[in-house]
Amino acid sequence: MTTNRHHRSRYQRYTGGPDPLAPPVDLREALAAIGDDVMGGTSPDRALREFLRRGGSTTRGLDRLAEMANRRRRELLKSRNLDGTFEEIRKLLDDAVLAERKQLARDLDDDARLAEMQIGSLPASTAQAVRELQDYQWRSQEAREKYQQISDLLGREALDQRFAGMKQALEGASDEDRQQISEMLADLNELLDAHNRGEDTTEAFEQFMDKHGEFFPENPQNTEELIDDLARRSAAAQQFFNSLSPEQQAELAALSQQAFGSPALMNQLSQMDSALREARPDLNWDGSQEFSGDQSMGMGEGAAALRDIGELEELAEQLSQAYAGAQMEDLDLDALARQLGDEAAADARTLAELDRALREQGFFQRDPDGRLGLSPKAMRQLGESILKDIAAQLSSRSGERRADTAGRLGELTGATREWAYGDTEPWDVTRTLSNAVLRTVSSAPNGADALAAMASGGVRIEMGDVEVTDTEARPQSAVVLLVDTSFSMVMEGRWTPMKRTALALNHLISTRFRSDELHLIEFGRYARDTSVGELTGLEPRMEQGTNLHHALMLAQRHLRRFPNAQPVVLVVTDGEPTAHLEPDGQPFFFYPPHPQTIGLTVRELDHISRMGAQITFFKLGDDPGLARFIDQIARRIGGRVVSPDLDGLGAAVVGDYLRSR
Structure with missing residues (x-):
């Protein structure tokens, strides 16, 4: 009995750079558009930039992509607000107090009455209430767990702002998990301090990643890449704080001291933020955004939204190409794919390839005065494209000749003549076949036999049968x-x-x-x-x-x-x-x-x-x-x-x- 074995193959998107199997970009449309602009009085360099801004028939231009980035930024600002963490903490606190009140109502001792008074006199400020309850002896197990969730939430939110996925990963974390986080932050701060002192951190980085690599799914390859990613997140966390109202800032500062039940975490994060700011002072650490939507965000989500907004702003600037020294290579295709989708990144990649191909394949040249102009190669391709359009117009007119065939030979006179050695004129097929048939029939003794032979074996053409069309040479x-x-x-x-x-x-x-x-x-x-x-x-x-x-x-x-x-x-x-x-x-x-x-x-x-x-x-x-x-x-x-x-x-x-x- 034969057993059929099926081999399954899995295919996924190629991620090793430009697709090696992708066809080369078609320059004809770009060259035609640039040529029209140049003929209209625009400089070649500006005409190229204008084409990249407009895009082609199947490729969105830089202006369209920049519009998409700006619209995405506005949507984030309009659909979100920064009250998520505060709302979640207030709900946990209310649930804890309610559960404790229920338990105290069942207890009849005098201490329960004193506890009721303490619970009833909590300040309106969430941060102050959380701080006052720090040493409270909870009678309700449910209330104790709710209150503990507040400190865990604050710690997870603070970490989630700077390390992606921490809020979910540390939900229900044990003391051992918290100790591992603390050790990672301590080692990270040592690594950052060594880098800022100018020391070689190659070996220290490898040791750090071997020990704590699980916290960095981006898999940085060196200290610089690690700092780049962390600094962007840290700057976004600072922007999140800057975006809060003064009351919210004071509330968050007070609540943050309760993260994981100890101020140690926030001290380590503060030290990390300072080191990152020293390493990357060019980032927008003092920026802020105004959110006005109905969708509440937590601290981690808010920082992520701010990172997205910051990335969208950078993309809009890159796509504008309006700054000094701007080049298409400046476009961050990975960021485009993250923010606007793979199709937007593909359009940007196509535009960059068009720009590179037009410049590298010799379609532009500089004259002795240094001015950029279209090269002879570009002129030939542009002329060929225009001539094809004109040929189509001519061929659609009754009685006109196609421009791609007319003139290759002399004018036809309407006469034919016997072929002679050296003739290059085309055969007159009708006259040639007629000559062969007549010769075959006339040379056979019986005409009927000759016709039967031709029907079965075809007509044999001899050199004397061939006639060519007669032409009249045209002068220069x-x-x-x-x-x-x-x-x-x-x-x-x-x-x-x-x-x-x-x-x-x-x-x-x-x-x-x-x-x-x-x-x-x-x-x-x-x-x-x-x-x-x-x-x-x-x-x-x-x-x-x-x-x-x-x-x-x-x-x-x-x-x-x-x-x-x-x-x-x-x-x-x-x-x-x-x-x-x-x-x-x-x-x-x-x-x-x-x-x-x-x-x-x-x-x-x-x-x-x-x-x-x-x-x-x-x-x-x-x-x-x-x-x-x-x-x-x-x-x-x-x-x-x-x-x-x-x-x-x-x-x-x-x-x-x-x-x-």
Whole structure:
């Protein structure tokens, strides 16, 4: 008989640091958002910080996480109050007095009457009443036990403030348990004093943990880690005391002397607190909080709530990244998981990985002046992303070609020809198969037999059957993109779409049409030759004037360098020419457009037209003066006018460039 044995495997969350099996973070969304901000005039460093603040489509940003931390802090303050320990002590005292009164009522001796008088004249103050009953000879066993619970509760609460779980662990503690606590505190104070004197405590720490490690479930690895944890708890205990009203503080100070029936415990804790404060003076020992809720807390719970509140405040500051030298590595992911959950910690980890990857993988670089900018690698990825968006727009239009395939070969002529050695054109499959079938049938003596043979064994293609599509080679193009950078482009929200268009066209030409030569010119009060990197990082200018005249002069200089190339001129503008270049090199601006400005601009357009250039104007906005000017110019030189909306500007320019080829 075969016995089936089942092997069970247990799986749990990986806790050894970053998940080694996690996929790398996707930088495309971050890079696209940062690129848009940079093109809008934001510095790359600030654009990165803004993305981290906003977060991505599937990752909450720093602002959202900070909001969660602040809301959690407010909830703790509103839902809790600090009366829990006082209420519990008062209830125990009332229960003890009631039980003692019942017992005294049954006793008929004179001492019972005296005891009734003592019980009846107890002060209203809980602390004073507890102190007066310290030497009282209880007749009721129940009353004696209730009163003993008060001192035990105070001791357990005091320890629970500084050592997690002590309140529950020491419930019903024996004298031996209390002695063990006292020995631990004495050894701990010796260790802390040695550390504060600057002594090497490595060996002393190991001996201490071997003896008392059960009290420290956090398992600190050295004295510094032990002090860090204890100091935070001790500071929270002090904040708890600071948060009490003056009456409550006096009450607690008096009650604490009754902890475990002896002031020795509080003296040891006070010595420990002093040593921890000396070791970590930077903690908020003098802070306090205002609680206003209905949920009462004991001393230990109050200190724990204050630790949570303090940790949430630290997290909010870390998440703000507003302090000097702030880095994403500052985020305490363990604290985030404790306070806001594992998902919040995962979001923060993803943001930190994005920040690190963007900086380490070469997406940013500094120019000779030390300013941070997008690197060529970032520009390529950003251009590829924008071009994909534009390609999707083009492919959705009837009759348009996909930008990722158009232009790889020459234009189809519609004809085919027999394949020759060295041809790289694609086969015309229909003509090739037709040739093979006709050849097979014509070469067989019996046509029916040939058809039967093909049906059973297929068609055999020979080299003479192959025909390829005929294409017409396209010439090299010299492309000039002139973009308007006057202030109206900024005011009307056309700044970023203009830059995205330039970036997409540059990426298309540099990756798909490498034989073409693209040159970028930006023109405002005067024109400037620029690169795609410079244009991407160009900040908005408070510059009036549309100097198309100067831009056209620079365009001609580029076109003359490639006399055998097909000249293509693309002009993106939202205003009619209002400036021109004087003979002395100074720009002249006048609005409404001066006749001399119009005349000089038309002259340069005529020059470019005589060079055989294909000129297309992309008219943005509804300026009637611009519409009249470019409509007349288009008729004069045979150019084209396109009036795209902002979302379609990139597709219009890229599509026109492909059409011109």
